[in-house]
Amino acid sequence: MNSVTNLTEADAANELMRLAKAIAHHDRLYHAEDAPEISDPEYDALVRRNAELEAAFPHLVREDSPSRKVGHTASSSPLSKVTHEVRMMSLDNAFNAEEVEEWIARVRRFLSLSESDPVAFTAEDKIDGLSCSLRYENGTLVRAATRGDGQVGEDVTANVAHISDIPQQLPEGAPEVFEIRGEVYMGRADFAALNARQEEEGGKLFANPRNAAAGSLRQKDASVTAQRPLKFWAHGWGAASEVPGETQEQVVRTLESWGVPVSPLFARFESAAEIVAHYDKIAAQRPDLPYEIDGVVYKVDRLDFQLRLGFVAKAPRWALAHKFPAERAETTLESIDIQVGRTGKLTPVGRLAPVLVGGVTVTNVTLHNRDEIARLGVRPGDRVVVQRAGDVIPQLVDNLTREVEREPFVFPERCPECDSEAVAEEGEVDVRCTGGLICPAQRTERLKHFVSRGALDIDGLGEKTIDQFFALGWLESPADIFRLKDRREAILALDGWKERSVDNLLASVEARREPDAARLLFGLGIRHVGAVTARDLMKHFHELPALREAAEQARAGDEDAAAALTSIDGIGSAVVEALGDFFHEDHNTAVWEDLLTQVSPPRYVVETKESPVSGKTVVFTGKLETMSRDEAKAQAERLGAKASGSVSAKTDLLVAGPGAGSKLKKAAELGIEVIDEAGWAEIVKGAG
Numbered sequence: 001m002n003s004v005t006n007l008t009e010a011d012a013a014n015e016l017m018r019l020a021k022a023i024a025h026h027d028r029l030y031h032a033e034d035a036p037e038i039s040d041p042e043y044d045a046l047v048r049r050n051a052e053l054e055a056a057f058p059h060l061v062r063e064d065s066p067s068r069k070v071g072h073t074a075s076s077s078p079l080s081k082v083t084h085e086v087r088m089m090s091l092d093n094a095f096n097a098e099e100v101e102e103w104i105a106r107v108r109r110f111l112s113l114s115e116s117d118p119v120a121f122t123a124e125d126k127i128d129g130l131s132c133s134l135r136y137e138n139g140t141l142v143r144a145a146t147r148g149d150g151q152v153g154e155d156v157t158a159n160v161a162h163i164s165d166i167p168q169q170l171p172e173g174a175p176e177v178f179e180i181r182g183e184v185y186m187g188r189a190d191f192a193a194l195n196a197r198q199e200e201e202g203g204k205l206f207a208n209p210r211n212a213a214a215g216s217l218r219q220k221d222a223s224v225t226a227q228r229p230l231k232f233w234a235h236g237w238g239a240a241s242e243v244p245g246e247t248q249e250q251v252v253r254t255l256e257s258w259g260v261p262v263s264p265l266f267a268r269f270e271s272a273a274e275i276v277a278h279y280d281k282i283a284a285q286r287p288d289l290p291y292e293i294d295g296v297v298y299k300v301d302r303l304d305f306q307l308r309l310g311f312v313a314k315a316p317r318w319a320l321a322h323k324f325p326a327e328r329a330e331t332t333l334e335s336i337d338i339q340v341g342r343t344g345k346l347t348p349v350g351r352l353a354p355v356l357v358g359g360v361t362v363t364n365v366t367l368h369n370r371d372e373i374a375r376l377g378v379r380p381g382d383r384v385v386v387q388r389a390g391d392v393i394p395q396l397v398d399n400l401t402r403e404v405e406r407e408p409f410v411f412p413e414r415c416p417e418c419d420s421e422a423v424a425e426e427g428e429v430d431v432r433c434t435g436g437l438i439c440p441a442q443r444t445e446r447l448k449h450f451v452s453r454g455a456l457d458i459d460g461l462g463e464k465t466i467d468q469f470f471a472l473g474w475l476e477s478p479a480d481i482f483r484l485k486d487r488r489e490a491i492l493a494l495d496g497w498k499e500r501s502v503d504n505l506l507a508s509v510e511a512r513r514e515p516d517a518a519r520l521l522f523g524l525g526i527r528h529v530g531a532v533t534a535r536d537l538m539k540h541f542h543e544l545p546a547l548r549e550a551a552e553q554a555r556a557g558d559e560d561a562a563a564a565l566t567s568i569d570g571i572g573s574a575v576v577e578a579l580g581d582f583f584h585e586d587h588n589t590a591v592w593e594d595l596l597t598q599v600s601p602p603r604y605v606v607e608t609k610e611s612p613v614s615g616k617t618v619v620f621t622g623k624l625e626t627m628s629r630d631e632a633k634a635q636a637e638r639l640g641a642k643a644s645g646s647v648s649a650k651t652d653l654l655v656a657g658p659g660a661g662s663k664l665k666k667a668a669e670l671g672i673e674v675i676d677e678a679g680w681a682e683i684v685k686g687a688g
Contacts, residue, residue, distance in 0.1 A: 004052050004053055004055075004056040004057075005056070006428070007053075007056075007057075008527070008528045008529075008530055009057065009060070009530030009531065009532055009533065010522070010525070010528070010529065010530035010531070010533075011343065011530075012053055012056070012057045012060055012530075013057075013060050013454065013530065013531070014342070014449065015049075015053060016050065016053050016054070016057070016060055016061075016062055016065075017062070017452070019046055019049060019050045019053070019066070020050070020062050020064050020065060020066060022046060023043075023046050023047060023050065023066040024064070024066070026038060026043055026046070027066075042394075044093055044095075044323060047066060047093075048093070048095075050065070050066050050067065051067060054067060057645070058621065058645065058646070058662075058663065059620070059629065059645030059646075060645075063623075063628075067314065079154035079155055079156065079218065079220060080154070080155045081148075081152050081153070081154060081155070082143065082145035082148075082152065082153050082154065082155045083151065083152050084133060084145065084150070084151060084152070084153060084238065084239075085179070085238065085239040086179070086238040086239045087150050087151055088131060088133060088147040088148075088150045088153070088181065088238065089150060089311065089314060089315050089316055090150070090314050090315050091297065091315050091316075091319055091320065091321040092312075092315045092319075092320055092321070093295075093320070093321050093322075093323050094320055094321070094322045094323070095322075095323055095325070097272075097276045100272060100275070100276060100279075100298070100320065100322055101272050103298075103320045104119070104121075104272050106317075107119065107300060107305075107309065107317070107318070110308075110309055110317065111305060111308060111309070118270065119300065119301075119302075119305070120247075120268055120269065120270050120300075120301040120302070121268070121269050121270075121275050121298050121299060121300060121301055122248045122249055122252070122266065122267065122268050122269075122298070122299045122301055123265075123266075123267055123268075123269060123275045123278045123279070123296055123297070123298050123299075124235060124262075124263040124265055124266040124267070124296065124297055125263055125265045125282050125289070125293045125295075125296055125297075126293055126294055126295040126296055126297045126321055126323075127183045127185050127233065127263070127291055127292070127293050128185070128208075128209065128210045128291075128292040128293060128294050129183030129184050129185030129186075129209075129210060129213050129214075130146060130147075130183065130184045130185070130210070130213050130214040130217055130218075131146065131147035131181070131182075131183060132144060132145070132146055132147075132156065132160065132181070132182060132183065132184045132217070132232065133145050133146075133147070133153070133179050133180070133181045133238055134160065134166060134179065134180045134181070134182075135177070135178075135179045135238075135239070136170050136174065136177070136178050136179070136180070137176065137177055138176060139169055139170040139171070139172065139174045140168070140169055140170075141157075141160075141166070141167070141168050141169070142157075143155065143157050144156050144157045144159070144160040144166075145157075146217070146218065150314065154218060156217055156218065158222040159217050159218075159219060159222045159225040160184070160217070160232075161222070162222060162225050162226035162230075163184065163225075163230045163231065163232050165230075165231050165232040165233070165260075165261050166232050166260075167258065167259050167260060170258050171257075171258055171259070174244075174258065175240055175241045175242040175243075175244065176241040176242070177239060177240060177241040178237065178239075178240045178241070178242075179237055179238035179239045179240065180234050180237055180255060180260055181234065181235065181236045181237055181238050182232055182233050182234035182235050182236070182260075183232065183233060183235070184213050184214075184217050184230055184231070184232050185209065185210070185213050185230070185231055185232070185233075185291055185292075186209045186210075186212045186213040186216070186228070186229060186230060186231065186291075187209070187229070187231060187290045187291050188209060188290055188291060188292065189290065190209075190229035191206070191208070191209040191212050193229075194206070194212055194228065194229065195212075208292065209291070209292050210292065212228070213228075213230060216228035216230055217230060231261070231291075232260075232261060233260075233261040233262055233263055234252070234255045234260045234261065234262050235252070235262070235263065235297065237251065237255075243303065245303070246302070246303055246304070247268075247301045247302055247303060248268075248299050248300070248301045248302075248303065248306075249268045249301055251303075252266060265278075265282055265285075268301055275296075275298050276322075278296065279296045279322050282296050283296075283324060286324070293324075294323060294324055295321050295322050295323040295324050296321075296322045297319060297320070297321050297322075298319065298320045298322060299318060299319045299320075300318040300319070305318065306318040312661075326387045327357050327387070328357065328385055328386065328387045328397065329355045329356065329357040329362075329385070329386055330355070330383060330384070330385055330386075330400065331352045331353045331354075331355035331362075331383070331384060331386060332352065332353040332381070332382070332383055332384070333350050333351075333352060333365075333378055333379075333380055333381065333382045333383075333384050333396070334351050334352060334353055334380060334381075335350075335351045335380050336348050336349070336350055336351070336367065336373070336378075336380060336409055337349050337351060338412055338416050339441075340415060340416065340417045340433055340439065340441035340442065341441070341442070341445065342442055342445030342446055342448075342449065342525065343432065343442070343525070343527065344415075344432040344433035344434070344435065344436065344439065344442055345430050345431070345432050346411075346412065346415070346416075346422055346430075346431045346432065346433065347366070347367075347368070347369070348366075348367040348368070348369070348370070348372075348373055348411070349364055349365070349366060349367065350364065350365040350366075350367050350378070350384075350396055351363065351364060352364065352365055352384075352386065355386060357386055357387075357394065362386055362394050364394070365384075365386055365394050365395060365396045366394070366395060366396075367396060369429045369430055369431065370411040370429070370431060371429045373409055373411065376396065376398075376399045376402075377399055377402045377408075378396065378399050378409065379406045379407065379408055379409050380409070381401075381406055382399050382400070382401045382402070382404070382406070383399075383400040383401045384396050384398065384399055384400065385397050385398035385399075385400065411431065415433035415434075415435055415439060415441075417433065417435070417439050417440050417441040417442075418433065418435040418438060418439040418440060418441070419435075420433050420434045420435030420436075420438070420439060421433075421434045422434070425574075425577075432527075434581075434585065435587070436582070436585055436587065436588050438587040438591075443470065443476065443477075444466055444467060444470050444475075446524075446525045447466050447470070447475055447477075447478065447481070448463055448466050449523065449525050450478050450481070450523040450524070450525070451466070451481065451523075452523075454519070454522060454531050455519050455520075455522050455523030456512045456515055456519055456520065456523050457512075457519070458481065458508050458509055458512055459504070459505070459508040460501070460504055460505035460508050461481070461505065461508075461509075465505075468494070469484075474487055474490075477591045477594060477595070478523070478524070478591065478595050479591070479594040479595045479597065479598045481509055482509060482512075482513070482598035482599065483598070484505070484506060484509055485506050485509070485510070488502060488506060491505075512599070513598070513599055513600065514599065514600050514601060514602055515599055515601050516601065516604070517538045517542075517543075517544055517601035517602070517603075517604040518531070518534040518535040518537070518538040518604060519531075519534070520544070520595075520599065520601050521534040521537065521538060521544065521547070522534040524582075524592075526578055526579060526582045527578040527581075527582075528574050528575045528578040529575060529578065529579070532570065532645075533570060533571065533575060535637075536568055536569060536570045536571060537568065537571065537575075538604035539604065539606055540568045541604075542603050542604050542605060543603060543604070544596070544601060547579070548583055548592070550564060550565055551565070551576070551579035551580050551582070551583050552580065552583050552584070554576050554579075554580055555577075555579075555580025555581070555583070555584055562576055565579075606637050606638065609638060609639055609640065609687045610640065610687070611639040611640060611641070611683060611686070611687035612683055612686070612687075613636065613639050613640065613641040613652070613653060613683060614639060614640030614641065615640060615641070616641050616642070616652035616653060617641065617642045617643075617644050617650055617651050617652050617653075618636045618641045618642070618643055618644070618651075618652065618653045618654075618655065619643075619644050619645070619646065619647050619651050619653070619654050619655070619663060619667075620632045620633065620636075620643070620654075620655045620657075621647075621654060621655070621656050621657070621660045621661070621663040621664060622656050622657030622658050622659045622660035622661075622664070623657045623658045623659045624655075624657045624677055625657060625658070625677060626677060626681070632655070632680070635680075635684050639683070639684065639687050641653075646663075647663045647666045647667050647670070647672065648670075649670060651667065651670070651672050652672070652673070653672070653673050653674075653675065654667040654672050654673070654674045654675075655674075655675055655676070655677065655679070655680045656674055656675070656676060657676070657677050
């Protein structure tokens with residue numbers, strides 16, 4: 001996996017798109033269907049990677065970003081929906097003691113506390129179950145709901161009536177309204193017994209206790225839930241007419257006194273060293289616990305501190321989940337295959353003798369690149385150590401037979417898909433196929449990028465449709481998209497296509513016959529040419545042929561042409577080299593020229609108006625509610641301003657929407673003017 005510092009803006013945008021889709025897919029499987037495909041550490045790694053990319057490229061944060069969501073929308077279940085009065089939040093994660101200490105330091109900074117000021121914390125094991133909220137009114141349980149997406153969950157009131165751990169009535173003196181929040185779970189022994197019974201009866205086998213608990217609770221027929229050995233314990237609360245205590249510990253102990261189960265390992269501590277020691281103690285007990293856990297949860301004990309700390313996008317600042325490290329196992333590396341991605345990157349994937357790691361059978365492992373293979377010294381036949389964390393597929397972390405004599409693995413110098421030369425750019429470790437638009441492995445992914453929202457934005461050409469049309473031989477290059485009008489009847493003959501959907505698709509294609517030149521350039525997927533870079537290039541050259549001519553001249557050694565390119569703000573030597581390489585390949589120019597027989601992009605001109613922001617640098621941050629980020633940047637350019645993605649001393653104006661974070665803080669530190677979206681709308685309106 002590339003370091004975020006090595007990614008281009010286009011690469012980052014594409015990876016964020018893939019991560020958003022992947023995480024949404026796994027959220028749906030986990031929360032809505034109770035059938036996850038990957039482990040918790042693998043899921044955590046996806047979320048962590050998404051957070052790293054968003055921190056490095058904050059201007060690329062998507063509207064559907066996983067960082068803005070909790071759980072999954074409860075949409076396909078037959079259970080009725082429940083809106084939570086107080087949102088059910090998720091938790092931020094830590095993976096080592098240093099990150100825990102940094103969290104505590106952030107808490108102290110936020111509260112303006114010195115090192116000598118006492119801050120206590122609670123710590124408890126994080127059970128792997130299904131979140132559930134129990135609403136009591138006048139002491140009587142009136143409703144139970146799953147977390148869902150945090151705002152809307154599913155009504156499981158009838159189902160929890162069959163969970164003996166959950167009291168139907170609280171003792172006298174309980175608040176008029178009180179929501180107890182916790183986890184519904186299934187013990188290890190009960191899970192094993194359930195699966196044995198399911199197998200004997202020919203029923204569905206559950207992958208793990210969490211799936212079994214979720215599937216059992218989210219039943220339309222409560223009598224099915226009644227037959228399942230579910231348990232519950234509380235770890236917090238939601239809406240409350242009165243909170244019975246001034247600290248987390250006091251409230252949890254009150255719940256316990258009401259007969260509500262809480263973690264037997266719940267405790268209060270005074271320092272980071274103490275809570276980490278408790279984490280180590282729980283980790284040592286983990287294999288022998290009668291239930292599955294995946295970490296330890298820390299919370300600031302004082303409730304007034306919790307109130308001051310508040311929340312970030314989807315998690316409280318006053319709580320943290322310290323996750324357990326990935327589990328490891330030994331196996332044999334049977335072979336190494338090379339996969340070719342959309343950008344032409346050759347990625348080695350190890351094929352393993354199947355091995356059970358953390359309850360899941362692993363057969364594949366990422367080897368990242370040729371340098372990683374050399375570092376590990378791995379060859380087919382080696383005994384290796386595999387870890388299930390850090391990537392979509394697991395990692396290989398050690399070679400146990402490095403010293404055994406065996407032929408070394410030779411990384412290919414030619415693409416295994418199209419036989420084009422495979423090379424690494426100077427200073428890079430990744431080897432890439434130079435075949436570009438003629439490489440079969442890259443074609444469909446490049447076509448998907450070409451029609452994506454940031455490029456030509458052609459409705460109706462989704463991933464499955466492109467794969468289908470490519471398999472039929474209808475789509476080989478971008479120009480073929482504009483020839484689909486000649487295949488109307490053939491498309492109509494395919495399953496799932498009706499006249500309206502075919503006509504809508506063809507109309508969407510025809511509407512792009514005169515595309516925005518910058519979007520067209522970005523859509524070609526030229527290395528290092530992201531959406532912003534494409535706009536910068538076209539603002540300078542205006543016409544695509546002029547850009548091609550300059551790129552070809554620069555590659556041929558024309559220093560004036562190279563200087564003209566690098567003089568453009570934001571354009572460096574890597575972009576110049578990538579453009580030159582693209583137009584140097586005959587197969588790329590053939591695709592380019594073929595495409596220009598089908599489309600006629602008008603001269604690219606950004607019309608600017610005199611405005612209060614003319615000549616200034618504007619940064620947009622937070623969620624924009626009335627327009628997209630791209631639209632806002634386009635507005636800024638039309639008003640004669642430069643839209644930047646980061647705040648610096650050169651920034652003149654920050655437009656902050658809801659959820660603005662570090663950029664808003666930095667702007668305040670630098671004394672930069674800040675306005676909201678409505679203020680920006682007034683500037684746009686005033687400029688006519």
